[in-house]
Amino acid sequence: MKAQNLNQIAIRAQQQLVTNPKPLLLNPLLSLLTNSQNAFFHLYKQMLAHPFSHNHFTFTHALKACCSHHARSKALEIHAHLVKSGHYLDLVLQNSLLHFYLAHNDVVSASNLFRSIPSPDIVSWTSLISGLAKAGFEAQSLHHFSAMNAKPKSIKPNAATFVAALCACSSLRALRLGKSVHAYGLKLIVDVNIVFDNAVLDFYAKCGTLKNAKNLFDKMSMRDVISWTTLLMGYARGGYCEEAFSVFKQMVLNAEAEPNEATIVTVLSACASIGALSLGQWVHSYIDLRHDLVVDGNIGNALLNMYVKCGDMQMGLRVFDILVHKDVISWGTVICGLAMNDYGKRTLELFARMLVEGVEPDDVTFIGVLSACSHAGLVNEGVMFFKAMRDFYGIVPQMRHYGCMVDMYGRAGLFDEAEAFLRSMPVEAEGPIWGALLQACKIHGNERMSEWIRGHLKGKSVGVGTLALLSNIYASSERWDDANKVRKRMRGTGLKKTAGCSWLELQMSNNRLDSNFCATSWG
């Protein structure tokens, strides 16, 4: 709703209050103001002032507004008012209150309220079952689902209730239970209901096999964008990213439903996770073809992430440049991307630009910045940024930040500094940090440090990669006994070192960013 229209509605409401302040005429105007908190509650207050200018409907609108604006104290106020004025006896109002509490995860108030309802109707039950499932109380949710069927006051679930129960089953990964809910639903729901079908589809995609989900999808008599996206996400989540992409391609070619933001963001993330540049490019062309879609916001960030993950920094930077709203995610993506692809100096230039444009860096931004310093050998800068992060931006360093610092000292061969830093850390370093340092010891031939690390790792559980590295260090200095000891320990844990692999398509080597491009791209 445009601001201009809102003003007109507010003015009409003021006229109405003077000429004929009847709830029948005022309530529809009030409901139109729901999205504008101030205007809404201004009118609401005026209507409340006169006993004959409001009724039950007024309060349902008010509670709905509280829901969308997260106005908890306002909702409590309304609750109290309803009790005092006697409106509380209306079941619809109790249901509205129940929904407000559940939507704000106030399970205690919601349960108390539900217990106080003498004869809950289908909406009360469904609200409760759905709210509990979403708040993480799946078992209680399903308990109520079965309780509602119990005599003497049994109430038959409807499609909305089944959707809520299936949601609880999905979160619990309760395959058998969900199957029986599905079967029960098939008995009670006779008309085609696409929301129910989609909920079932999502349940099988999450808990069952993708084959089941695909069969169901093929059998559905109607499919909309959510059906397609649910299937696509099922494949992507299961790691079948090529299949996820082919669902997208089919969706576009068969034109049964039009992809929306969720569809596109999901398929781009699938392409990114396997480094499938050519598939990602296909999605990009599709976005450009759709003149109603803009490369910005979530789609822009997802596209940027896809190019970065596929190693095409040139396109990544081009997408980054055209983003109108560059948020902390956009900056973080491009900064970490440059750092990962070893453009240390460019990373820091972009970080400076981020600060100039007034976007506050967060923990992930500093991962990129610190790892750029580490890769480029900029130790002084790294130390400075680490301090700025902690002391100026108030970001508590996490293991990953510590890791960057230790890695930075190690790569620079500053082992005393690395050791001092490790000792100054408030938390115990984790496996990967030791691994990075061992790697540095190997490169710089620092056996004393390797020994010290070995002492630290004694009896601790560390990743197999670290152990492999340690054994290789021993092997390279021909300390076979020590090397074998470590190998033995690897076998003892039942771990195997798998060969590293890269999914990046081969063409990425042609997409490396050259210094010329960097120099011209932002002056």
Add this chain to the structure above:
DNA sequence: ATAGGGTTAG
């Protein structure tokens, strides 16, 4: 008038 479906990312 009140309850119901899929969401990604650094």
